[in-house]
Every structure is written in structure tokens, then in C-alpha cells.
Amino acid sequence: MPGGGGIVDAVVIGRNEGSRLAVCLASLRGQVRRLVYVDSGSTDGSRALARAAGAIVVDLDLSRPFTAARARNAGVLALIVEGNEPDFVQFVDGDCEMVPGWVARALQGFCDHPGAVVICGRRRERYPGASVWNRLCDREWNTPIGEALACGGDALMRLRDFQSVRGYREDLIAGEEPELCQRLRRAGGHIWRIDADMVLHDAAMTRLSQWWRRTKRAGYAFAEGYALHGRGPDRHWRRETLRALAWGAALPLVVIVLGLIHPAFWLLVLIWPLQMLRLAWAWRHEGRTGIEAAIFTVLGKFPEALGALGYLRDRLRGHKRGLIEYK
Numbered sequence: 001m002p003g004g005g006g007i008v009d010a011v012v013i014g015r016n017e018g019s020r021l022a023v024c025l026a027s028l029r030g031q032v033r034r035l036v037y038v039d040s041g042s043t044d045g046s047r048a049l050a051r052a053a054g055a056i057v058v059d060l061d062l063s064r065p066f067t068a069a070r071a072r073n074a075g076v077l078a079l080i081v082e083g084n085e086p087d088f089v090q091f092v093d094g095d096c097e098m099v100p101g102w103v104a105r106a107l108q109g110f111c112d113h114p115g116a117v118v119i120c121g122r123r124r125e126r127y128p129g130a131s132v133w134n135r136l137c138d139r140e141w142n143t144p145i146g147e148a149l150a151c152g153g154d155a156l157m158r159l160r161d162f163q164s165v166r167g168y169r170e171d172l173i174a175g176e177e178p179e180l181c182q183r184l185r186r187a188g189g190h191i192w193r194i195d196a197d198m199v200l201h202d203a204a205m206t207r208l209s210q211w212w213r214r215t216k217r218a219g220y221a222f223a224e225g226y227a228l229h230g231r232g233p234d235r236h237w238r239r240e241t242l243r244a245l246a247w248g249a250a251l252p253l254v255v256i257v258l259g260l261i262h263p264a265f266w267l268l269v270l271i272w273p274l275q276m277l278r279l280a281w282a283w284r285h286e287g288r289t290g291i292e293a294a295i296f297t298v299l300g301k302f303p304e305a306l307g308a309l310g311y312l313r314d315r316l317r318g319h320k321r322g323l324i325e326y327k
Helices: 019-028 046-052 068-082 102-112 132-141 159-164 176-186 208-229 238-261 263-282 288-299 301-317
Strands: 008-014 035-039 056-059 088-093 096-098 116-125 146-148 155-158 190-201
Touching: 008 019, 008 068, 019 035, 019 046, 019 088, 019 096, 035 046, 035 068, 046 056, 056 068, 068 088, 068 159, 068 176, 088 096, 088 102, 088 159, 102 116, 102 155, 102 190, 116 132, 116 176, 132 208, 132 288, 155 159, 159 176, 176 190, 176 208, 208 238, 208 301, 238 263, 238 301, 263 288, 288 301
Parallel strands: 008 035, 008 088, 035 056, 116 190
Antiparallel strands: 088 155, 096 190, 116 155, 146 190
16 A cells, blocks of 8 residues: 555444434545445434435344344445445444544554554544533543554454454444454554554433443443453453452442441441542542542442442353443
8 A cells, every 4th residue: 555545444333323324434535446234223313314314224133132243244345245345434423423534534644554454543522611521531541652552433444354353243232443453453454553643432321320331331341342352462351340340349239248247347438539549649640530530430339340240140041131322
């Protein structure tokens, strides 16, 4: 690819994104050759909107459990069936707006890093001031620049490498991107996060219950990812899973048991606010955001633990649960 060139098509996935989808599709115009929109049962006219925007529309078969991984694979398949395969596929979630010039920057990233199979950039929250949970999302997206272990849902991928590992694992309800990156890296590829804005994302989290469900889903993904790749060289999500179970399940159980033995042991509940204070001090350079992150990082261990335990329960039962949605 001399000069960072290559043909790029885009796969957008969504469900009832409405005006956000319109913004997403418009932002890709002029940056990619073709658009595929994969819809998962929208009732808000998203499919008609996408067709009007010139996208190839794929209706995901909902007789099988829906996952974002299935939707993205279906989008790539639609591109292949149409013929004239691209060199790269830009994956975008329907609640995101692509930053002007991103695709050109990402292609240059492939030129700058010859071993790269995935290039991603900075995802930013569109409305970080709308809620503490939106601000926490914006902080979460700010990953280190350089070679990375994984990407998120928005990324530019080389198609032949994506196909060589058979794409996303379709039965994962979350964490499908890091799992794919594990297999790509084991095949010799590299994931790069470059210093460029990529998308504006609209988390639209305004209620505590949304944050709780999203964090519970993360715990489920941690445990499943650990079960799949935790014994590999990266110990994929081993630390995240064990921390969630320790802080959100084991320690509460210990405190309750000891507290029933002697009332003085109830003072052990101070371990959680003390951990918040420790993290707030470590992140003091972030100001208010660091304090918020400290509080919700500790509180988040409880829904994460519930999610991880939910995965273990489902695995013992041989059951695959459906998507955990927060919007």
C-alpha cells in the first residue's frame, strides 16, 4: 500500500439509533467507498433512513440471539457478496460520528506501522457533561497511544487478516473486540492506537441503572474472556476478573460472616471507602473526574462481580445468555 492507500468500505451496526444513525452515515460519506448498515430489529425507521443514505442494508436474522459480533460479521459478508472486496473495513457503531479525515489518518497509520492489522484512534463522548457516567465513558476511551492489546468497536481493519481468523466470535455478548484482537495478535498481527481523533460517541447514560447494567455486562465479558484466553501470554482479563470477584463478592461475604461473629468486624466495611480515597489520591491530577472515577471504580466491582458470577453460572448450566443492553 504505497503512500498509505487502499480501498475502504464501512460496516455500521445499530438498533433504533434514529438521528444518531443519520449523523453516523453522513460522517462516513466521502471517507469510504461503500456503506453497509446492519440492523438488529429497529422499529424507528432506521433501515429506510440508511437506504436513503445510499447504504447496503442487512436485516440481521433475529431467530438467533443477537450480538454485535454477529452484526459486524454479517456486514463484512455483505461486502464480500457484493463483490470487489475492499482492502480495509472501517467498523463503526451507529451511535458514533466519524471525525473528518479519520480514514485517511488511519490508512497512513497502516503505512507507518507495516505489521499493523488494526488501527484505532481516540473515541470521545459527545456529551461528557450530561452525566457522571458519560464523563467516565470519555475517560475510559482515553487509552494509551502506541501498540495496544485491543481495540474497541470502532476501528479500521485489514480485511484479509480479519478473514484469516474468521472474524468476530459471534456468541460473545460483549468483549468481542479484545477477543478478536487476541487471535489477530497470536497470528502475528499488531494493534495500533494512533494519536488522532476517530469518533464522537453518544453513550446517552443519564441513569444509575444504565451504568449498573453496562458494568455488569463488562464483568460478564471479563469472565468469559478470561475463560477463553486467560492462560495465554497476556493473561487476558485475568486481573479484571479476579479483582471483580475479590472486591465485589469475596470481601463482602467475608465481612458479613465476620460481622455475624462479632459486631466489631463490621468496621471492615471501611475498606471500600478507604480504597476510594486511595484511588482519588492516585488520580488527583484529574481533578473532579479522578474523584468520580475513584468512587465508581470501587462501586463498579459489585455489578462486575454479579456479571462474572452470571457467566460462571451460565457456563455450569451450559446456557448462553442474551445481550445485556443498557440503552
